[in-house]
Amino acid sequence: MAAGSIDQFLEDTFKPFADGLSSIVFYSPVIAGVEVPIIVLWLIAAALFLTVWLRFQPITGLGHSLQVIRGRFTKKTDPGEVSSFQALATELSGTVGLGNIAGVAVAISIGGPGAALWIVLFGFLAMSVKMAEATLGVKYREVAEDGTTSGGPMYYLKHGLAEIGMPKSGRVLAFMYALFAAIGVFGAGNLFQSNQAAIILADQTGSDFLNDNRWVVGVVMAALAALVIIGGIKSIGRWTSKITPLMALVYLICVLAVLIANITHLPDAFLRIVTGAFSPEGVAGGAVGVAVAGIQRALFSNAAGVGSAAMAHSASKTKHPATEGFTAMWEPLVDSVIICTLTALAITVTGVYEHGDADSDGIVLTSQAFATVASWFPYVLTVAVILFAFSTVLSYYYYGQLAVTFIVGNRAWVVRAFQVVWILAVVVGSAISLESVISFSDSLFFLMTVPNLLGIYLLSKVLRLEILRHRVKVTTGAIEQVDPELAVGLGDHDPSQEQIAAAAAEEEREQQMLDAVQERLAADPDYPSTQAQERD
Numbered sequence: 001m002a003a004g005s006i007d008q009f010l011e012d013t014f015k016p017f018a019d020g021l022s023s024i025v026f027y028s029p030v031i032a033g034v035e036v037p038i039i040v041l042w043l044i045a046a047a048l049f050l051t052v053w054l055r056f057q058p059i060t061g062l063g064h065s066l067q068v069i070r071g072r073f074t075k076k077t078d079p080g081e082v083s084s085f086q087a088l089a090t091e092l093s094g095t096v097g098l099g100n101i102a103g104v105a106v107a108i109s110i111g112g113p114g115a116a117l118w119i120v121l122f123g124f125l126a127m128s129v130k131m132a133e134a135t136l137g138v139k140y141r142e143v144a145e146d147g148t149t150s151g152g153p154m155y156y157l158k159h160g161l162a163e164i165g166m167p168k169s170g171r172v173l174a175f176m177y178a179l180f181a182a183i184g185v186f187g188a189g190n191l192f193q194s195n196q197a198a199i200i201l202a203d204q205t206g207s208d209f210l211n212d213n214r215w216v217v218g219v220v221m222a223a224l225a226a227l228v229i230i231g232g233i234k235s236i237g238r239w240t241s242k243i244t245p246l247m248a249l250v251y252l253i254c255v256l257a258v259l260i261a262n263i264t265h266l267p268d269a270f271l272r273i274v275t276g277a278f279s280p281e282g283v284a285g286g287a288v289g290v291a292v293a294g295i296q297r298a299l300f301s302n303a304a305g306v307g308s309a310a311m312a313h314s315a316s317k318t319k320h321p322a323t324e325g326f327t328a329m330w331e332p333l334v335d336s337v338i339i340c341t342l343t344a345l346a347i348t349v350t351g352v353y354e355h356g357d358a359d360s361d362g363i364v365l366t367s368q369a370f371a372t373v374a375s376w377f378p379y380v381l382t383v384a385v386i387l388f389a390f391s392t393v394l395s396y397y398y399y400g401q402l403a404v405t406f407i408v409g410n411r412a413w414v415v416r417a418f419q420v421v422w423i424l425a426v427v428v429g430s431a432i433s434l435e436s437v438i439s440f441s442d443s444l445f446f447l448m449t450v451p452n453l454l455g456i457y458l459l460s461k462v463l464r465l466e467i468l469r470h471r472v473k474v475t476t477g478a479i480e481q482v483d484p485e486l487a488v489g490l491g492d493h494d495p496s497q498e499q500i501a502a503a504a505a506e507e508e509r510e511q512q513m514l515d516a517v518q519e520r521l522a523a524d525p526d527y528p529s530t531q532a533q534e535r536d
Contacts, residue, residue, distance in 0.1 A: 015432075015439075017440075018439040018440040018443070019439055021439070021440065021443040021444070022439040022440075022443045024443075025039060025443040025444075025446055025447055026039060026443070026446070027039075039446045039449070039450075042449065042450070042453065043122075043304075043305050043446075043449060043453075044122070044125075046129060046305060046449075046453045046456070046457070047122065047125035047126055047128065047129050047304065047305070048125060049457075049460075050128040050129055050131075050132050050456070050460075051125050051127075051128040053128075053460060053464060054128050054131065054132070054463070054464060054467055054468075055468070057127075057128060057131055057325075057326070057329065057467065058124065058127035058128060058131075058329055058333070061326055061329075061471065064326055064471070064474065065326035065327060065329060065330060067481075068084060068323045068326045068327055069084055069085055069088065069326075069327050069330070070487075071083065071084065071085075071482070071487040071488035072481045072482060072487060073318075073320060073323055073474070073479055073481060073482060074316075074317055074318045074319075074320070074323060074482065074487065074488045075317070075319075075482050075486050075487065075488065075495075075503070076317065076486055076487070076488055076494065076495035076499060077486070077495045077499055077500055077502075077503035078317040078318050078319050078488070079143045079147070079149070079317065079318075079319070080143075080147075080149060080315055080316045080317030080318060081147065081148060081149055081315045081316075081317070082315050082316060082317065083316065083317060083488045084313075084316050084317075084318065084323065084324060084327045084488065085241065085327075086238075086240070086241045086316075087312045087313045087315060087316045087324065087327065088312075088313075088327050088328070088330065088331065089240045089241040089244045089245070090236060090240045090241075090312045090395045090398070091303075091308060091309050091312040091313070091328065091331050091395065092240075092244050092248075092331055092334060092335065093240040093243065093244045093391035093392060093394065093395045095302050095303050095308075095331055095332075095335045100335050100336075100339045100340050100343055101196075101251075101343055101366050101381075101384075101385060101388065103340075104116065104119065104340050104343040104344050104347065104366075105343070105347055105353070105364075105365035105366050107119060108344060108347055108348065108353045108365075109353050109365060111276075112272075112276045112353075113269070113272040113273045113276045113344065113347075113348045113353070114272075114273060114274075114275070114276025114277035115276075115277070115344075116273050116277075116340065116341065116344030116345075116348070117273050117274060117276075117277035118277060119336055119340045119341075119344070120336065120337050120340065120341055122304075122336065123302055123332045123333065123335070123336025123337040123340065124332070124333075124336075124337060126302050126304030126305075126332035126336060127304075127329040127330075127331075127332045127333055128329065129304040129305050129332075129453075129456075130302070130304050130309045130325075130328040130329050130331050130332055131325035131326065131328055131329040131467070132325065132456050132463050133153070133304075133307055133308075133309040133310040133313075133328065133452070133456070134309045134310055134312075134313035134324040134325045134327065134328035135321045135322050135324060135325035135328075135463060135466055135467060136153075136156040136160060136310060136321070136455075136456065136459060136462075136463060136466075137151045137152055137153070137155070137156060137307075137309065137310025137311065137313050137314040137321075137324065138151065138313060138314055138316065138318060138321035138323075138324045139156065139160070139321035139462075139466060140155045140156035140158075140159040140160050141155055141314040142155060149314055149315045150314070150402060150405070150406070150410065151310060151311060151313075151314020151315065151402070152181075152307060152310045152311035152314060152399070152402050152403070152406075153174075153177045153181075153307035153310050153311075153448075153451070153452045153455060154174040154175075154177050154178040154181070154402075154403065154406045155174070155314070155406070156310065156455060156459065157170050157173040157174040157177060157451060157452075157455040158170045158171055158174040160455065160458075160459045160462065161173065161455065161458060161459070163462075164458065164459070164462070166458065169458075170455075173451040173454060173455055174406070174451075175407070176450075176451045177307065177403075177448060177451040177452055177455075178403045178404075178406045178407050179403075179407065180444060180447045180448045180450075180451070181307070181399065181400065181402075181403035181448050182400055182403040182404045182407065183444055184306075184444030184445050184447060184448045185308075185396045185397075185399050185400040185403070186400070186422075186425050186444075187440045187443070187444050187445060188303070188306075188396065188444075188445045189392055189393060189395065189396020189397070189399065189400070190393055190396060190397075190422065190425045190426055190429055191425060191428065191429030191432070191440065192429065193388075193389035193390075193392045193393050193396075193426075193429065194217070194218050194221055194222075194389060194393070194425075194426045194427070194429035194430040195214075195429045195430060195432065196385060196389060197217065197221060197385055197386050197389035197390075197430070198210070198214035198215075198217035198218060198221075198429075198430035198431075199214070199364070200364070200367060200378075200381070200382050200385050200386075201217055201382060201386065202214055202217070203364060203367065204367070204378055204379055204382045214430045214431050215427050215428075215430050215431040216430075217430050218426050218427035218428070218429060218430030218431065219427055221386075221389070221390065221393070221426055221430070222423045222424070222426035222427055223423075224390065225390065225393050225394060225397070225422075225423060225426060226419070226423050228394055229394060229397045229398075229419060229422070230419065236394045236395060236397070236398055240391050240394060240395060243387055243390070243391045244391060246387075247384055247387040247388055247391070248334075248339070250380070250383075250384055251339070251381075251384045251388075252339070252342065254370065254373075254377065254380050254381065254384070255342045255343060255345075255346050256342070257373050257377070258346040258349070258350065258369055258370060258372060258373050258377075259342070259345055259346060259349060261372060261373045262349045262350055262372060265349045265350075265351075266345070266349055268349075269345050269348040269349040270345070272348055273344060273345075273348060302331060302332040302335050302336045303445075304332055305448075305449040305452060305453055306445060306448045306449055306452065307448060307449075307452040308395075308396075308399050309328045309331065311398065311399045311402050312328075312395070312398075312399075313327065313328055317488050318488075320470060320479060321466055321470075322466050322467050322469075322470030322471075323470070325466075325467060343366065346366070346369045346370075347365060347366060347369050349369075350368070350369040350372045352365050352368040352369050352372075353365060366381065367381055367382075393426060397419075397422050400418065400422060401415060401418055401419075404418045486499060
């Protein structure tokens with residue numbers, strides 16, 4: 001078999017399965033003359049419900065969230081492995097990336113500039129979904145004796161539903177989620193990333209060899225990823241907390257340069273985005289164009305409803321689950337509201353989307369927009385894309401590992417086997433077409449939302465109590481700000497031996513006080529629980 005035919009072989013093998021799965025997941029009945037995927041309505045309903053149910057925390061709790069991210073309410077001696085900022089960076093490294101670059105381009109090429117407004121609107125609503133996932137992820141996580149953590153939707157589905165009297169349903173939903181996640185992360189966090197990185201590298205270098213053999217790019221990328229993921233979540237957290245802010249800053253500067261170079265067309269671009277979202281043409285074709293294109297790409301951008309935030313933040317150092325909810329809600333704000341808007345403006349203001357179509361490679365459209373500034377500018381995008389893709393591969397590996405170990409157990413050989421499969425998938429993703437990647441990625445990505453959001457609905461009372469009680473405790477001073485020397489910083493979260501000893505002594509004193517209170521209550525004949533125990 002010739003080297004160039006490897007790509008075609010992988011495509012022919014993969015595409016039929018991807019298309020079949022997509023037709024099932026995105027079943028779209030005709031409603032008022034418009035094809036509307038049921039799964040999209042499922043996501044919109046959850047986002048709207050949680051925004052209202054949690055009393056609009058993306059607005060009312062934004063100030064408090066800034067204090068949380070800076071570590072004002074968490075200690076270095078709290079259970080967990082990474083800081084809130086590192087967890088935020090890990091999740092952002094998986095969301096602020098190609099979904100914001102290639103995903104926005106795909107949405108606009110399908111549904112026009114108006115699709116961008118739907119990305120922003122869903123991004124705002126998605127903040128409450130992320131808050132819910134991260135809060136429950138910490139509340140029901142498991143902390144091993146060595147301090148390592150295991151968390152995510154499968155754990156709050158299992159433990160949370162058991163807590164409210166639904167143990168069997170919890171186990172079934174937890175297994176379903178873990179199974180979907182173990183496979184689904186390969187699409188969004190692996191195949192899509194290596195695919196787009198290989199495409200833009202081949203396009204920018206103009207190499208015929210790379211165009212025919214993109215798997216070579218995948219091999220290099222896979223080898224580099226292997227060097228990091230062996231170190232686990234701490235290693236991933238260190239890398240993503242450094243890469244994510246840098247690559248986001250570089251990308252934002254480049255996009256601003258594109259907008260400045262085309263500043264005379266900026267007002268018209270804004271107008272196209274707004275009118276395109278609500279135009280008769282846009283509404284009539286909403287399922288394929290504006291609404292579906294925007295919301296599907298918004299999900300692919302911020303992953304709200306998928307549950308990845310619960311896995312990333314379950315590793316955070318904290319004793320208060322709600323702190324991670326306030327941290328996580330920044331993720332859709334950054335990627336879907338801010339970065340996606342700038343990307344959409346760059347593509348619209350340059351008009352490159354008018355020459356593309358639904359089958360265009362998304363990253364190429366963005367590259368063409370960058371080229372309006374200078375002929376060498378797309379090379380900067382190439383560097384940013386490769387960094388984005390690489391960091392996403394790292395973070396989604398961790399999510400996949402959590403899902404797999406939940407199903408078959410946290411054994412060394414299981415982790416090692418998953419690492420091997422993950423690395424090989426990077427090579428496969430670099431070789432297949434964008435169309436197949438999107439069909440496969442979206443299908444499994446959206447399937448993860450079914451058990452996850454169902455569990456969040458069932459745990460909604462527990463969730464609201466956790467969030468609102470936290471706000472009351474902070475307001476009344478029951479939860480005080482931590483001493484700066486003990487507070488978890490943006491990256492500094494390892495306690496000294498003296499701090500560990502002091503925390504252990506404090507915990508022992510608190511336990512003694514709690515035991516004394518329980519003894520007094522048990523001796524009180526009028527205490528309700530005492531009477532209940534006597535009846536039992």
